[in-house]
Structures are given as C-alpha cells and as structure tokens.
Amino acid sequence: MDPQRIDAMPKSGQIGFVHLGLGAFHRAHQAVYLERYRQRSGDTAWGICSANLRASIGLVDGLSAAGHRYHVAEYADSDNITLREVGVIEETLFSGRDGAGNWSRDREALLVRMASADTRIVTLTVTEKGYFLNPANGELRVDDPMIIGDIASPQQPRTAPGLLVEALARRRETGIAPFTVLSCDNMPDNGKRTRQAVMQLAEHRDAELASWIANKVAFPCSMVDRIVPAMTDADFGRLAALDVTDPNAVVCEAFSQWVVEDHFPMGRPSWEAEGVEMVADVAPFETMKLRMLNGSHSLLAYLGALAGIETVFDGVNHAELRALLRRYMLEEAAPTLEMPAGIDLDAYADSLLARFANDSLRHRLQQIAMDGSQKLPQRWLSGALKRSAAGQSSPCVALGMAAWIRYTAGEDLLGNRYTVDDPLAARFASLHQAQGSDSAALVAAFLSMDDVVPRELAADKGFVQAVVAAYQTLTHDGLRGALAALDHN
Template sequence: MQTKSNILLNNANLTALPESVIVPGYDRSKVTSGIVHVGVGGFHRSHEAFYTNEYMTQSGDLSWGICGVGLRDADRKMKTLLEAQDYLYTLIVKHPDGTVENKVIGSLSDFLLGCDDPEAVINKMACAETKIVSLTITEGGYNFNPATGEFDFSNPDVIYDLANPNTPRLVFGYLVAALKLRRENGLPPFTIQSCDNVQHNGDVAKKMLIAYATAVDSELGKWIESEVSFPNAMVDRITPATTPDDIAYLQQLGIQDEWPVTCEPFHQWIIEDKFILTRPQWEQVGAQFVTDVTPYEKMKIRLLNAGHSVLGILGSLQGFETIDESVQDPLFAKFLRHFMDVEVTPILSPVAGINLDEYKSTLLARFANPNIKDGLARICSENAAKLSTFMLPTILDNLAKNGEIECATLIIAAWCYYSDKRVDKQGKALVISDAMADEVHKLASQTSERSTALLELDTLFASLTSSSVFVMAYKKQVVAFYDTPDVKHHMQMILNNYSV
C-alpha cells in the first residue's frame, strides 16, 4: 500500500531515491528506440532490457532504447503501470547469501498495445530508427506443430490474420506487415532476435515467419528468406513472477514501484553475430557472440529448462510450491543430478569453455537459492509446449543411441497423472495454466482404462509412439504411478535400479 513517504518511481524522482538504489547512468530524454520488443514480461526485463541498460550506461550510445509491445488485452496492465512510471522499474537481484541489489532499469522507452492500435505497432517496426525486433513470446508463441515442426495454419488467429493483414493478432502478422512496409519504402529489413527458450530459436522464428509470409505474398516470403537475419541465441536468468512481497520490500525502502522484477545474480546471453544493421555492443556488458550457438542452447535447454520441468512436475505432486523447496529435498536433488548425468550429458556435444560437471553443480546451486522463490505453478505453465521442447528431444536422442530414458519417461507419466488428477498428494488443487490443458486432461483422464491414452496426443507424441521401447517404458511407468502415486517412491526405485 502506498504511503505518503513513498517516492513514486518516475523520471522526476530518480535523484530522490535512496543512495543504495542504482539509477540509470545516462540522460533518458536523449534515448531513441532502436529496438522493438514483443512480449514485455519479467524475463525480458531482467535480461535483454538489463543488458541494454548496462550497455547504454557504459557506452553512452543512447540509440538503443526499447519500445515494448503487447499484442493482447492481457498486456494492458503492464502498459498502464509502466507508462505511469515513465517505463522505469526496479530490478531486485537476490543473492543466495541474502544480499540484495536494487537497480532501476531505464532502457524501456515506450509501450504500444497492438490490440488497441495495430497500425502504430506496424509503423514503429517499419520505421528507419528500428534496427532490431526482438521476441519473448514463449515456446507456444511460435505456432508450430510439435510433432511435425511445421507452421500451424489451422490456428483461428492465423486464419483471421490472413484475412485481416492490417489488424493482426499474432506476431507473424505484425512482422510481415512491417517488413512489407519497409520493403515498399526502400528500407533494409530489421533483424529479428528471438529471446525464447526454443532450441535454434532464430531458425524456428525464420521458418515460421517465412511459412506465414509466403501464404500472404510469395514474393515477400522470398525477400524475407534472402534478406532478413534471425540470429540464434541462448538466454538464461532465473526470473520468478513478481509478488506483493517484492512490492512491499521496495516500499520499506521508501520506493513505490507497481511492477518490479526479481531475479538471480547469474545471467548469460550467447548470440550468433549475424545482424543486418548495427547492434548494441552487448559483449561489453557480458553477452557472448559466437558463430554457432547450438551447443550452448542445447546444453541449457536440456539441463536447466528440462531440470525445471523435472522439479516442477514432481515437486508439484509432492506438494512443494517453489523450485528451491524441491531441490533442497535430498532425494529430488539426487534424482535430478542422476537425470542430468545419465540421460542428458551423454547426448550433449562438447561446449567450448564449459565444464559440464561444474555447470550442472552450478545449476543445482542456482535452483537452491533460498531467496529466489520461483513458483512451481509458473514453472509448470504451458507444460505441453515446454515438455515438447525440453524433454521429448532428449528421449528421442537416447532412443536413437540405445541410451537411458527412465527418468524422462517418469516425468511424462507423472505429467499424465498431474494433468488427470490436478491435485497434489495432500489433495490440494494444482494451478494449471496451459493452452492445451483441456486436450491433455481429456486423454490423461482415460489412463485408468487405457494406459497409453495420453500418447494419442499426436501433436506431442507422434514421433515417439513409433518406438516400441518408449511405449513399453511409458506403459510400465504410468501403470506403476497410478498404482502408487508417490513421486518419491518412483524416484527412489529408478535410483535403486541404476545402482544395482
């Protein structure tokens, strides 16, 4: 609750903030927006916006302000609150030892809402000032069929966008409209920079956009394919959802910030250096530019993101609420490390400059940070898309190499039970947030009658159901899980069987 002593976070009050709060080290009135970013959530604000803020502070190059874009009415709250704060917000960096750093981020310079004024968004992307359009649209936002990897033209929003190109709903409609306008105006295209946890995220963005663009205008599709750059990137920083306690913490410091962001101190950004126009020199503030990001992104997605799913699904069923609570249970930590060592590490390529054993140990330490209360409900949001990206490829790779699949298969079986019963071991309702929740629940709820019912979800499992090894392993796991729905029992059984 705001009190008279609270200092409202805005441009005018930056100099009035406590000395312990770091403020932007540049004149925000001189910032121009070279970046348009679609999907202004917590992660974008702890990652790309953070790097850009640091770069402008260090370099004095103020041509890289970020114009945020929300496409849906659900983004209205973010726009409204940030607008009232001159697009400033506090980044609360929480260290494991209890140390906290408070930094005001000033790189966001505007926020447009596509559902209110799609033309404004298209024109902003199409203007000469914009050099990069970056994306944090989540795994599901790329609109591909996980089983085929192809663009899903059956999506009702895609059908709408094709019929209404000037008032699109999805990001592809906006990108195509803006690129078409730049081409007509004789401007070079912008770089499209994906910041999502999708392996080969740039390649996926390119494939999906070209498929959509070709359906709009085949010549435009060819131009985008030959002229637009889509650098792949690996992004990493654990960023839990903002809570009322975070707002209250700043109020205790005398600061009124309606939507701060909390995060861990660790951050990593590895990017392929193939930008069309100029770009921020993010490497000056810790980003790493490489010729091929594949080994890094595969390592991170298969270990960190899949590790989150392991802890998220099993921990939710156990009745845990946060990642640190899950990993601080010795059995959960042991099982996760076993999954990393036995099922993931053998299918990873060497990663230059990375010691995998140290990386895995660091992950466990990051997950255990007691001051980062990353909720399992957030971790388990969009489980269907996340598992198809983070977990199923590891199973496929191990099947091809006759490797181990027990741990990963247990996670799929546990997810089936999770999606069917929707309660933890104490009977408390689980918070399910997934675009495919109803479809998954319908099949999962038939498991007692047909043990492999969930595998009939072709959009996820078509590539796996042809493997009798996987189907038999899943059937064994899911039948055992339904007979004894105790996650610790099944984790211990796998660990015991492996040690025999």
C-alpha cells in the same frame, strides 16, 4: 542489509529496438543488458519500444505512468542484492484486445514503430506457443484461429509472426531495409524457427514478399538464461523494506547469460563488454541450457507440484528430488550434448543446483509447469529420442512424462485442484475422461499425440513401458515411492 543501488541513465527518446512480449523476463534480461550498455558506453541510440500482444495492458499503462522506469532487484542470496533502476524502455504499447474486445488500441502505432527506419532490431519473448508452430514438426499451425485471422486480414495482425510479416511488408513497400529479428525464447534453433513461422505466413500472403524476406531478413539464434520468478506479494514486501515502492518491479537472480549469433546487417550495440557472448553457432549452448536447466526445472515442476511442493527452492532441498535432478542432468541430458572444448558439464550441473537453491527466490513450480505441451519436446523428448536411437533408456524422462501426464489431470496427489495452463488443456481433459483409471491406455493416448511426442519415441516399447510403470508407481505409492523405484533402474 544495504543493497547496491544503481540509477538509470537519463532518457534519450531514441528507439532502435522494438520488443514483442513485455514481461518480467524481458525487463530483467534484455532491458538490463541494454541499460548497462548505455551506462558504460554513453550510446543512447538503442532505446526500446516494448509491446504486449495479448495480456497485461495494466503493465503497459503502469510503465507509461511511471515514465517507463522500473526497478530490478538482483539477488545473489538474501543478503547480497543489487537494486537497479532501468530506464532504457522509451515506449510501451498494447496490441491486444481493448476493453470492448476490439483488436485496435496500439496495434497501428506498433506497426508504424516497427516499419520505421530507426528500428534496426526486433526482439521477442512471446513463449513457445507465441510462434504458433507445431512442436513435433516445426510447421506453422495454419489451423489455429489466430493464424487463420492473420491470413484472412494480414494488415490487421494479431500474432507475433503476423506483426513481423506486416511490418516487413511495409518496409519493403517503402524501400527501407529490413530489421533483424532476434528471438529470445527458450526454443532450439529459435532464430530458424522464427524464420519458419514468418516465412510460412508470408507465403500465404505474397510469394514475392516471402522471397524478399528469405533473401534479406536476418534471424540470428540466441540463448538466454536468468531465473525470473513471477512477482508475489512477499516480493513487493521485501522491496518495500528497501524503500522501493514500484508496482512494475522485478525480482531475479544475480546470474545472467546471453549468447547471440553475430548476424546483424542493420547494426547492433557493442554489448560484448556487458558479457553478451557473440558467437558463430548458438546451438550447443541452447541445447545445453534447454536439456539441463529447463529440463531439470520441468522435472522438478511436475513431480514437485504433484506432491504439494510449491517452489524450486523447496524442491531442490528435497534430498531425493535433488539427487534425481543431478542424475538426470549427468546421465541422460549431458551425454546427448556436443559441446565446444572446455565446457565442463559436471561443473555446469553443480552450478545449476546451486542456482536452484538460491534462498532469495521463490520460483513457483506451477509457473514452470505452464505450457508443458510446448516445452517438453525440446527439454526432454529430443534428448530421449537421441538416446532411444542409440538403444539407451531414459528412466528419468520416463518418470517426468508420467508426472506430466498425471499433472494434466488438474489434481495433485493430495487431492488439491488447480488449473492446467496449457494450449492443449481441453484435449488433456478429454483424454483423462475417456481413459479413466486405465493407466496403460491413458499413457498410450498421451504418447500418441504426435504434435507433442516424436513418433519414433512413442514407438519405443521400452520407453512406453517405463512411462506406464512410473505412472502406476507415482499414482499408487506417491513421490517417494516413484523416486525409490527409479533408484532400482
């Protein structure tokens, strides 16, 4: 096996982007597009300063020690690999707590970088919970301790919205035009939601600042797509066999997509040649991906994890689960979408199943299962609500909700314990303890969480009954029994 090897461009030292959320996805997606753009165009003005806000100080320091170069292994399958060196990141910073627990380290350096006239675009991959928005109504969580801290000490921000507000305030005070804010997280209307978080936080600080942001700052929407599993020892072993010893390396699929609303008052790279789709309206593509790809991933995650299945590859090769995913995509998700002419949703569903079956990726279901309370409203529940309003049922989503509720107990159907990684994990544990073995009461308690489940959907008796029935079948008869019962619906 001899992979195609592509070296990075020489460093330029120029920074036009600041990115919040230095994780694997950013390094395998936005940074790769910009590296390819630099190599093709020779335009070196768009280097990146990437910052982590809360975790992974080791990655920040590791990349710095490596001269901000790392490798991305893009797998079409186990035998077709592109090994790409990326050097477009020029600086890495950490704005979270230091070893002594202080919020100091690089926060001021990050704010200075964001306030610089050289910074024209700020991008984000901070996950849904990083915006501190209520999933049910989109309002800023002003009761969250982190947001309370940003309101009390706005010049010492701890959150992504707080950093954006403070950096924009500094630019306003010095007469520098605002940067464009580009969310690259999996949220519907991610640009609008980012604007909502920033605007509401700014209003707590200064009405005139909030008005300036409303009138001057662009928040385009985007849709991103690339499967980037968390790195494992096996992944590093595979790279070592290719003579790559790089602790900052990332493994991902070969497929990549980026759809961006074309609204950049401060300019942008001409990255269309790299396949970035610049459009007037991202919403149809966002919703398609969230409901079909991400929704399928979540179905697989909760049902598969409960049955002891570890990866997407293993799950999609489970015949009944694969059939469930196809049924969900074509019968429940696709009919809720309003796509431009020429988009073949049947073909899209087939392409997703093929991507899930990539034998070179080991995307862990436990990774996908994280933060379900933040993800499921846009992945499942918005579509199910639309079907409910039209008098239609959503049995696949009902089964998914039953699996999610059971998953939040922290123990799979085989008796194996695991950590429930979710901002609402403590509330979930309290609900399970309070309701015990009363499945109907437990389901009712979860569906009554109106910061997760739309009230109109929770009021749909047919949907509630379907979740209760699926929960009981899943608990008593296991995964195969639950899937068999679904076949009769």
